[in-house]
Amino acid sequence: MSDLPFEEAVYWTLIDLANAFLTGTFIGGYYAILSMGLALSFGVMRLVNLAHGEFLIVGAYLSAVILQILPIPPFFVLIVVVPIMFGIGYALQRFLLNHVSVQAMERRGMSANFGLMAPILVTFGLGIFISHLLFAIFATDAMSIKNSLAFSAIRLSMDLSISTLRFIFFLVAIAMLILLQVFLRYSATGRAIRAASDNPTYAALMGIRTDHIFAIALGISLAISGVAGFMIGMTRTFQPFDGPQFILVAFGVVIIGGMNSITGSLVGGILLGIVQVLAGTYFGPSAQLVGGYMLVLAVLAFFREGLFSR
Amino acid sequence: MSTLVRKGNLFSQPGRDGQYPILTVENLSAWYGELQALFDVGFSVNTGEVVSVIGANGAGKSTLLRSITGMMNRGKTAKIEGRIDCQGRRLDKLRTEKIVETGVTMVPEGRMLFQRMTVSENLLVGAHLPRAREMAPEKLEEIFAFFPRLSERKNQPVSQMSGGEQQMVAIGRALMSQPSVILFDELSLGLAPIIVDDIYEKVRQINQSGVTCLVIEQDMRRALDVADYVLVMLEGRIVLDGRPEELSVDAITDAYFGTHEAGGHA
Numbered sequence: 001m002s003d004l005p006f007e008e009a010v011y012w013t014l015i016d017l018a019n020a021f022l023t024g025t026f027i028g029g030y031y032a033i034l035s036m037g038l039a040l041s042f043g044v045m046r047l048v049n050l051a052h053g054e055f056l057i058v059g060a061y062l063s064a065v066i067l068q069i070l071p072i073p074p075f076f077v078l079i080v081v082v083p084i085m086f087g088i089g090y091a092l093q094r095f096l097l098n099h100v101s102v103q104a105m106e107r108r109g110m111s112a113n114f115g116l117m118a119p120i121l122v123t124f125g126l127g128i129f130i131s132h133l134l135f136a137i138f139a140t141d142a143m144s145i146k147n148s149l150a151f152s153a154i155r156l157s158m159d160l161s162i163s164t165l166r167f168i169f170f171l172v173a174i175a176m177l178i179l180l181q182v183f184l185r186y187s188a189t190g191r192a193i194r195a196a197s198d199n200p201t202y203a204a205l206m207g208i209r210t211d212h213i214f215a216i217a218l219g220i221s222l223a224i225s226g227v228a229g230f231m232i233g234m235t236r237t238f239q240p241f242d243g244p245q246f247i248l249v250a251f252g253v254v255i256i257g258g259m260n261s262i263t264g265s266l267v268g269g270i271l272l273g274i275v276q277v278l279a280g281t282y283f284g285p286s287a288q289l290v291g292g293y294m295l296v297l298a299v300l301a302f303f304r305e306g307l308f309s310r
Numbered sequence: 311m312s313t314l315v316r317k318g319n320l321f322s323q324p325g326r327d328g329q330y331p332i333l334t335v336e337n338l339s340a341w342y343g344e345l346q347a348l349f350d351v352g353f354s355v356n357t358g359e360v361v362s363v364i365g366a367n368g369a370g371k372s373t374l375l376r377s378i379t380g381m382m383n384r385g386k387t388a389k390i391e392g393r394i395d396c397q398g399r400r401l402d403k404l405r406t407e408k409i410v411e412t413g414v415t416m417v418p419e420g421r422m423l424f425q426r427m428t429v430s431e432n433l434l435v436g437a438h439l440p441r442a443r444e445m446a447p448e449k450l451e452e453i454f455a456f457f458p459r460l461s462e463r464k465n466q467p468v469s470q471m472s473g474g475e476q477q478m479v480a481i482g483r484a485l486m487s488q489p490s491v492i493l494f495d496e497l498s499l500g501l502a503p504i505i506v507d508d509i510y511e512k513v514r515q516i517n518q519s520g521v522t523c524l525v526i527e528q529d530m531r532r533a534l535d536v537a538d539y540v541l542v543m544l545e546g547r548i549v550l551d552g553r554p555e556e557l558s559v560d561a562i563t564d565a566y567f568g569t570h571e572a573g574g575h576a
Contacts, residue, residue, distance in 0.1 A: 109343075109387040188434070188443060191427070195435045198424040204406035205379060205416060207439040207487065 015159050016281050024277040026162050028270030029170030030235075033228045035250035035257075035265045036176065037221035043260030044197040044217040045093075046102045048120050051127035052250055053243030054134075055222055059085055059229020060238045061134060064143050074147045074234065081226040089222030094215040097122065101214070103200050127243060134240035145233035169231050176224065177266055184262075193217050252296045258306030267308060271295065326539075329356040332522050333378075333414070333491055338392035338402075340373050340382055340546075347373040349546045351392070355491070355539075360513070360523040362533035362554075365543035366566060371526045372419060374543070375493045378524075379416050380406035396491060411439060413490035419499060421480040423468045430464045432479050436486030446486065453482040456512070474505035481512060491522045498529050510536055530566065544568045 004012070034056065041047045049055075062084060063077045070077070098104060100122050105115030152164040184190035192213050196203040200210045232238055232246070252272055257264025272292050279291025299306065331354035340348035348370045355361045365371050373382070382388045383405065394401040399412045423432050433453055437446035454461035457478040463471065468479055477497065484492050494513065498506040510532055517523050527533035534540060534554045542550040542565040550557065550565035563569075 185431075188438060191431055191435050192438055194427060194431075195424045195438075198426055199422060201381065201406075202418060202422040202424075203435075205381075205410060205418070206435050206483070207407050207410040208435075209407050 018160060020277040020281050021274055022156075022160065022162055023166075024274030025270050026166040026170045027273035027277065028266065029173035030166060030231060031249055031253050031269030031272055032173040032266040033169065033176065033224065033231060034246055035253035035269065036173075036180070036262055037224040037228070038247075038250045039254045039257070039260060039262050039265045040180075040224070041218055041221040042254070043262065044193055045097075045214050046116065046197075047097065047218070048116070048123070049221070050120060050123040050247070051130060051243075052123075052225065053245070053247030054127040054130040055085070055088075055225040055243075056229045056232060056246045056250075057134065057238055057240065057243050058088075058130060059222075059226035060145075060233040061138065061143065061229070062226065063230040063233050064145050067145055074145055074230075078227060078230060081230060082223045085226030085229075086219040086223040090215045090219035092126075092222075093218035094211060097218065098211045098214060103210070131240050131243055138240060140239050140241075142237035142239050143233070144237040145230070147234055150234065165231075165235055172227070172231075173266060173269070176227070177262065180220075180224075180262055189213070189216060252292055255296050255306055256299045258309030261306065261308035264306055264308030268306070326354055326356065331355060332357040332397055333524070334393075334395045335374075335378070336393040336395075338374070338377060338390060338394065340370070340377050340390045341388065342373075343387045347546050348377065348390075351543075351546075351548055353541055353548060353551065355522055355524055357522055358517070358520060359538040360517050360525060360536050361539045361541065362525045362527055362537035363541045363543060364527055364530055364533045364562070364566060366528070368545075369543040370546040371543055372495055373546075375416060375495050375524075375526060377402075378409075378414065378493060380404055380409045410487060410489075411441075413488075414493070415484045415487050415489040415491070416493040416495060417477075417480045417484045417497065419495040421473075421476045423476055423479055423483070425469045426467065428465050428467055429460050429471070429479055432468055433460075433482050433486050436483035437488075439487055442487050445488070449486055449488070453485060456485075456515075457482055473501050474509070477501060477505075477509055478512075481509070481516075485516065485521075489521060491524065492516065494523060494525045494527075496526055496528065498527060498532060506532065530562065534562075542566055 037055070038049060038052045041049045059081060062081050066077050066080055067074060097119060100118045102115040102119065105118055149165050149168070153161040154164055154167055155161040184194055192203065192208045193216065195206060196208055196210045196213045203210055203213070249272070253265055253268040255268070256271055257266070257268025272295060275295045276288045276292045280288040283291070333355040335354070336352045338348055338351040339346065351370070351374065353361075363371050363374065376382050377390045378394055378401065380401065382390045390402060392402060396412050396414050401409050401412065401414070424435060427435070430450065433450055434446060437443055437449060442449065454464065459475060460478055460482060463475065468476055471479070497509050497513070501509070513523060513525065513536060525533060525536060537554050540552060540554050540557060540562070541548050542562055544565060545568065549568075550561060
C-alpha cells in the first residue's frame with residue numbers, strides 16, 4: 001500500500017470498505033435464513049434446537065437428491081423440499097418434542113431450569129442420530145447442487161462485484177422475513193402461535209390446541225431450514241457431519257439479533273457478515289471466524305438479550 | 311343429575327328452583343399433589359343466572375374455576391374427581407381447549423393477557439374457535455362499542471395499559487368466543503373501587519344479554535350485589551348457599567370466616 005500514490009491508496013481503502021459492507025450485507029441474508037428457524041423455535045417454544053445444523057444438512061441432501069432424480073431448474077426443488085421439511089418438523093414436535101418440552105416439564109412439576117435441559121438433551125441426541133443416518137446413506141462423499149449461478153457475479157463497477165447467488169439469497173431472506181411477519185401478525189394461526197408462545201395455559205383457554213400449534217411452529221422452522229439447506233448446497237459442498245459449523249453461525253446470529261427475534265436474525269446476520277468480511281480483509285482469512293465471535297462476545301457483554309430481543 | 315342430562319338440556323332433570331341448570335358440579339374434589347383443595351363440592355347454575363362464589367383466600371374458589379376449565383387436568387401433580395356437566399356435555403375429562411368449545415370460558419385472575427400483543431390482537435385470539443372466527447370482525451366492533459376506551463387504544467400493546475383497561479380486554483377477549491357461560495375470577499383484585507363499579511356494571515349487562523355468569527369474588531358486598539344466588543366457600547367446601555335476600559349478613563360473615571358452624575341452605 002505504501003508504494004501507491006496517495007489517491008490510489010485512498011481509492012483502494014474505500015473499495016475494500018465498500019466491498020466489505022456490500023459482501024457482508026449480502027452474506028447476512030444467507031446467514032439470516034440459516035438462523036431464522038432457530039430464532040422461531042426458540043421464540044415460540046423456548047426450544048434450543050441443537051439439531052438445527054443437522055436439519056440444514058438434511059435440507060441440503062434432500063434438495064441434492066431430488067435434483068438428481070428430477071431434471072428441473074434448481075430453485076423449483078423448493079416446491080418439494082419445503083413441504084417435506086414442514087412435515088418432518090410437524091411430526092417431530094407433535095410426537096416427540098411436545099412430550100419433553102419446557103411446558104410439558106413444567107406441567108409435571110419440574111423446575112423451569114430442568115425443563116429447559118430436557119429438550120436440549122433430546123435435540124442433541126437427535127442431531128447425532130441424523131448425522132449418522134446421513135452418513136449411513138451417503139457416506140462422507142462431499143455433495144453439492146450443480147448450478148450455473150455458482151460462479152456468476154453482478155458487476156457494480158470495475159472493482160466492485162457481488163455474487164449473484166448471494167444477491168438472490170438476500171432477496172429471498174427479506175421476502176421470507178416479510179412473509180413470516182405478515183403470517184404471525186395477520187393470520188389466525190400466526191396469532192395463535194404468538195399467544196401460545198406467550199402463555200400456553202391461557203392460550204388453551206382461547207380454544208387453541210397448543211400441541212398442534214407448536215407442531216406447526218417447528219414445521220415452519222424446518223421448512224425455513226429446508227430453504228437454507230438448499231442454499232448451502234447451491235454455494236458449497238456439504239457432508240453428513242457439517243451440521244455443527246452451521247449451528248455455530250446460527251447461534252452467533254441469534255445471539256447478536258436476539259434469541260427470539262426473527263427480524264433480529266436479518267440484522268444479526270448482516271452485522272456478523274460485515275464484521276467477518278472486514279476481519280478477513282484486514283487480518284487475513286483466518287481472522288474471519290475470530291472476528292465474528294468477538295462481535296458475538298461484545299454483544300453478549302453489552303446487550304445480554306441481543307439487539308432486538310423483546 | 312344423571313344420565314338423563316342430554317345436549318341442550320332438553321332431557322335434563324330440573325335442578326334448583328325447578329329450573330334447568332346450564333352448569334352442574336357434583337361431588338367435586340381436587341388435589342395439588344397430597345394437598346386436597348376441594349372436598350365433595352356440588353352446586354348448579356341455572357341458565358341466565360349470576361352465581362357468586364365468595365370466600366377468603368385459600369377457600370378453594372380459584373381451584374373450583376380451574377377444575378371447571380380443565381386446568382387441573384393439565385399437570386401430573388394436580389387432579390380432580392367428581393363430575394362437571396355443561397349443556398349436556400361432560401367437562402371433567404376434557405382438555406381446556408375442548409371445554410371452551412362447549413361454550414364455557416373464563417376471565418382469569420390477574421387478567422392473563424398476551425402481553426406482547428395489541429388490544430385488537432388479544433381480542434382476535436379470543437375468537438380462535440371456528441364458531442367464533444367467522445363472526446370475529448363484527449364481534450370486534452361490538453366489543454369496541456361496549457368498551458369505547460378499548461377502541462381508542464386498539465393498536466396499543468396491552469402491557470402499556472392500566473389495570474382497569476386490561477380487565478376490559480380480558481372480558482372482551484372472553485366475549486369474543488361467544489360463550490354461554492363466563493367464569494369471572496377475582497375481577498376487583500388490584501383495581502380502584504370506582505373502576506370495579508364500572509366493571510361490575512358491565513358484568514350485569516353481559517348477563518342481561520343472556521350469558522350465564524359464575525363470579526368469584528373476595529369482596530363480599532359486590533358479590534352479593536350482582537348475584538342471583540350465592541355460594542360461600544370455606545376450606546374447600548361450600549358451607550352456605552342461598553339467594554342473597556334470604557341470607558343474613560351475619561350468617562354469611564360467619565360462613566366466610568368459619569367463626570360459627572354454618573349450616574348448608576337448601
